[in-house]
Amino acid sequence: MPGTSPTPRARASMADVGRLAEVSAQTVSRYFSGRGYVSDATRARIEAAVAELDFRPNLNARSLRSGRSHTIGVLAVGPINYGTAEILSGLTSRAQATSYAMAIAQLDLDMADPASRAQIRRALDGLLSATVDGVVVMTPYLGLEDLLEGRLESVPAVTVSGRPRQEQDSVTVDSHAAGVLGTRHLVDLGHTRILHLAGPTDRNEANDREQGYREVLAEAGLEPLPLVRGDWSAASGHVAAMAVAPGTFTAVAAGNDQMALGFLAGMRERGLGCPRDFSIVGVDDMPDARYFAPALSTVEMDFARLGRVAIDMLRQRIDSGEHVPRTRLEPRLVVRDSTAPPG
Amino acid sequence: MPGTSPTPRARASMADVGRLAEVSAQTVSRYFSGRGYVSDATRARIEAAVAELDFRPNLNARSLRSGRSHTIGVLAVGPINYGTAEILSGLTSRAQATSYAMAIAQLDLDMADPASRAQIRRALDGLLSATVDGVVVMTPYLGLEDLLEGRLESVPAVTVSGRPRQEQDSVTVDSHAAGVLGTRHLVDLGHTRILHLAGPTDRNEANDREQGYREVLAEAGLEPLPLVRGDWSAASGHVAAMAVAPGTFTAVAAGNDQMALGFLAGMRERGLGCPRDFSIVGVDDMPDARYFAPALSTVEMDFARLGRVAIDMLRQRIDSGEHVPRTRLEPRLVVRDSTAPPG
DNA sequence: GCAACGTAGGTTAACGATAACCCATGGCGC
DNA sequence: GCGCCATGGGTTATCGTTAACCTACGTTGC
Numbered sequence: 001m002p003g004t005s006p007t008p009r010a011r012a013s014m015a016d017v018g019r020l021a022e023v024s025a026q027t028v029s030r031y032f033s034g035r036g037y038v039s040d041a042t043r044a045r046i047e048a049a050v051a052e053l054d055f056r057p058n059l060n061a062r063s064l065r066s067g068r069s070h071t072i073g074v075l076a077v078g079p080i081n082y083g084t085a086e087i088l089s090g091l092t093s094r095a096q097a098t099s100y101a102m103a104i105a106q107l108d109l110d111m112a113d114p115a116s117r118a119q120i121r122r123a124l125d126g127l128l129s130a131t132v133d134g135v136v137v138m139t140p141y142l143g144l145e146d147l148l149e150g151r152l153e154s155v156p157a158v159t160v161s162g163r164p165r166q167e168q169d170s171v172t173v174d175s176h177a178a179g180v181l182g183t184r185h186l187v188d189l190g191h192t193r194i195l196h197l198a199g200p201t202d203r204n205e206a207n208d209r210e211q212g213y214r215e216v217l218a219e220a221g222l223e224p225l226p227l228v229r230g231d232w233s234a235a236s237g238h239v240a241a242m243a244v245a246p247g248t249f250t251a252v253a254a255g256n257d258q259m260a261l262g263f264l265a266g267m268r269e270r271g272l273g274c275p276r277d278f279s280i281v282g283v284d285d286m287p288d289a290r291y292f293a294p295a296l297s298t299v300e301m302d303f304a305r306l307g308r309v310a311i312d313m314l315r316q317r318i319d320s321g322e323h324v325p326r327t328r329l330e331p332r333l334v335v336r337d338s339t340a341p342p343g
Numbered sequence: 344m345p346g347t348s349p350t351p352r353a354r355a356s357m358a359d360v361g362r363l364a365e366v367s368a369q370t371v372s373r374y375f376s377g378r379g380y381v382s383d384a385t386r387a388r389i390e391a392a393v394a395e396l397d398f399r400p401n402l403n404a405r406s407l408r409s410g411r412s413h414t415i416g417v418l419a420v421g422p423i424n425y426g427t428a429e430i431l432s433g434l435t436s437r438a439q440a441t442s443y444a445m446a447i448a449q450l451d452l453d454m455a456d457p458a459s460r461a462q463i464r465r466a467l468d469g470l471l472s473a474t475v476d477g478v479v480v481m482t483p484y485l486g487l488e489d490l491l492e493g494r495l496e497s498v499p500a501v502t503v504s505g506r507p508r509q510e511q512d513s514v515t516v517d518s519h520a521a522g523v524l525g526t527r528h529l530v531d532l533g534h535t536r537i538l539h540l541a542g543p544t545d546r547n548e549a550n551d552r553e554q555g556y557r558e559v560l561a562e563a564g565l566e567p568l569p570l571v572r573g574d575w576s577a578a579s580g581h582v583a584a585m586a587v588a589p590g591t592f593t594a595v596a597a598g599n600d601q602m603a604l605g606f607l608a609g610m611r612e613r614g615l616g617c618p619r620d621f622s623i624v625g626v627d628d629m630p631d632a633r634y635f636a637p638a639l640s641t642v643e644m645d646f647a648r649l650g651r652v653a654i655d656m657l658r659q660r661i662d663s664g665e666h667v668p669r670t671r672l673e674p675r676l677v678v679r680d681s682t683a684p685p686g
Numbered sequence: 687g688c689a690a691c692g693t694a695g696g697t698t699a700a701c702g703a704t705a706a707c708c709c710a711t712g713g714c715g716c
Numbered sequence: 717g718c719g720c721c722a723t724g725g726g727t728t729a730t731c732g733t734t735a736a737c738c739t740a741c742g743t744t745g746c
Binding site for chain 1: 354397399400401402403404406407412414422423424427428429431432435436439442444445446447448449450451466468469471472473474497576577578580581601604605607608611630631633634635636638
Binding site: 015025026029030035057058059060062064065066 | 735
């Protein structure tokens with residue numbers, strides 16, 4: 001078949017489609033936008049032309065002219081660990097379902113390095129240059145408020161897992177409540193010497209969970225033990241297990257499941273079994289936690305839902321132009337085999 | 344201070360910057376692109392105007408005019424599990440480092456549903472409409488070749504973890520080699536009755552790993568045992584452990600670490616210990632694997648590097664206009680405590 | 687009988703940036 | 717003295733789409 005588009009040439013435009021369908025480009029635009037009247041006969045001709053030319057509308061031109069891009073930007077600071085991956089999953093699925101496109105800037109950087117702040121700023125500028133309709137900001141780190149504050153006024157934004165005091169345009173799975181639930185479970189079982197294996201100091205969620213732990217102990221009239229700190233990783237939980245003095249505690253409230261996993265491994269190496277010699281409770285309820293040895297009692301955090309809610313809130317923020325109230329998702333205690341009464 | 348921009352108004356354009364700096368918009372464009380001559384004095388005036396107006400170039404307009412968007416699209420089919428998250432991490436970090444923007448379409452759908460194919464097509468169309476300079480396609484599923492083939496000619500594309508027979512524009516961590524390494528390790532230890540806990544039938548990587556397993560057994564003159572199949576999840580590994588007949592095998596080559604975790608848990612429930620009663624080797628070497636009970640012998644897959652290489656290849660493909668040869672990253676055996684000689 | 691409205695579609699201009707082209711000036715080689 | 721190139725910068729047209737406005741015809745209500 002000679003003559004069948006040897007090289008597909010450049011992309012077809014609405015004008016090309018219009019020429020083939022014998023209408024104006026504007027009518028093609030109307031066909032795609034649904035605004036305005038297009039007769040069935042014209043509609044059919046346009047559809048044929050679109051198929052023939054393999055036409056796809058140019059979103060750059062559309063955004064430029066209309067001022068809206070139907071794109072949501074995501075700024076993620078920090079590594080893609082279990083929680084982040086779940087949130088991302090929720091974000092993309094909800095965005096896809098509401099036919100929003102997603103532009104993502106993820107940067108995993110050393111927050112101690114002062115250059116990091118400049119990098120975050122650049123990444124955000126990049127998203128804004130792409131004229132996103134709104135931004136989802138995932139910055140679990142403390143002290144980034146001022147960095148973002150001046151920047152985020154020009155575009156609708158929703159903060160995920162952000163600082164606790166932000167009362168608008170933010171959504172989080174309540175980490176304070178998670179700390180409370182886990183620790184209270186240990187107290188209810190009768191434990192009195194409860195250790196907290198905390199996450200990194202500069203992470204909001206780590207501090208919230210620690211705060212929950214402290215409050216429950218205070219309520220129960222118990223003395224908190226010296227804090228042991230990790231970095232969310234199983235490796236750091238393992239290090240912690242090697243460092244603690246056995247006999248000084250009967251239970252551990254871990255900042256997340258992975259540190260609990262490492263801690264369990266470390267104690268096992270030292271000949272100490274769970275829940276015989278100590279109890280431990282995690283936070284996250286990652287799918288693997290049920291299959292740890294022993295099955296881990298933990299606090300479920302629905303991060304995927306967090307992501308979906310973030311998109312919903314952002315869309316509402318974009319459509320209404322008004323700020324949306326803070327949303328706080330409630331975690332849930334999941335009791336398995338790693339917790340038992342002391343002794 | 345009256346007069347200090349009451350409402351930031353609309354975004355400033357290069358024409359606005361030019362007006363303030365008393366040059367033409369074209370000179371402002373030259374300043375940003377670095378093409379053409381701009382004197383130091385003019386440069387300084389432009390910089391001042393940019394700062395004053397909080398100007399950010401409009402990438403939509405730039406892409407529309409120049410035909411290049413400096414954006415890479417990522418199409419990810421399937422859930423964001425450990426491997427996907429790592430790849431994503433590699434992709435974003437490399438893209439960020441080379442100042443490419445990233446548009447992502449991830450969809451986790453039921454491949455049995457025929458509507459899924461239409462959804463994938465729509466997602467890809469969405470990326471192409473956004474005029475990305477190139478696409479990274481992550482489709483671990485079999486049978487998507489035809490779907491993508493007609494679509495991916497109009498734009499540079501690199502396939503990640505794709506079908507084994509694609510000899511160009513593709514990068515993968517060799518899953519066949521992973522199957523070989525894990526199984527050979529078990530054979531070398533003296534095991535003769537080796538079970539394969541495979542991943543889902545419709546996943547390329549699952550089949551490659553199974554193939555590696557089969558080849559090693561054939562080489563060693565051993566008979567493969569009936570296949571047990573999971574879905575990559577720890578839960579499915581647990582189910583498998585409950586289903587197998589103990590005594591029929593002395594070692595397990597698991598398709599990934601998470602299924603190995605579930606399998607270990609299931610066997611533990613049945614009173615069978617590792618490596619006393621059986622050996623098991625995984626694939627992935629996720630950071631947690633070292634802290635399983637026992638520490639898991641596994642095959643390391645550097646998925647983050649895979650992501651970085653994918654970006655490098657795609658950039659080369661975009662810049663040169665020529666296809667790039669397939670890249671295959673080599674996995675590495677990591678021996679820990681879950682494997683020992685039989686008996 | 688005609689105003690008002692629904693239907694169907696065309697024309698023009700503009701979104702913000704850059705490609706292509708043009709015009710100056712000054713210095714240098716020969 | 718003249719051609720040529722480096723430097724510094726302006727003008728114009730255009731990328732593909734849509735907002736705003738306009739035309740024209742047919743129906744309906746009163």
